[in-house]
Amino acid sequence: MRCPCGCGDTIELMVLDGARPRWDITVDHSGRPSLHPSVWRNIGCRSHFWVRRGRIQWCK
Known part of the structure; x- marks a missing residue:
């Protein structure tokens, strides 16, 4: 996914069982x-953010 801040970086998140993190x-x-x-x-x-119900919620 693209970083929602607008910096343009690609963020890769592992969702496979056994992966860390x-x-x-x-x-x-x-x-x-x-x-x-x-x-x-x-x-x-x-x-630093959450993705909840398809929306970005920024952590403060």
Whole structure:
């Protein structure tokens, strides 16, 4: 996915069992994805956010 901050970086998130770190993805009845845990970039723009029901929720 592209970083939602607008920096243009590509973010790769592992969703495979046994991968470390690993994210869980769920899709609701309307097709909106959610990720758990939050995405916290420790390089580049250093964005920290949740994807919940297809929307970005920025951590403060």
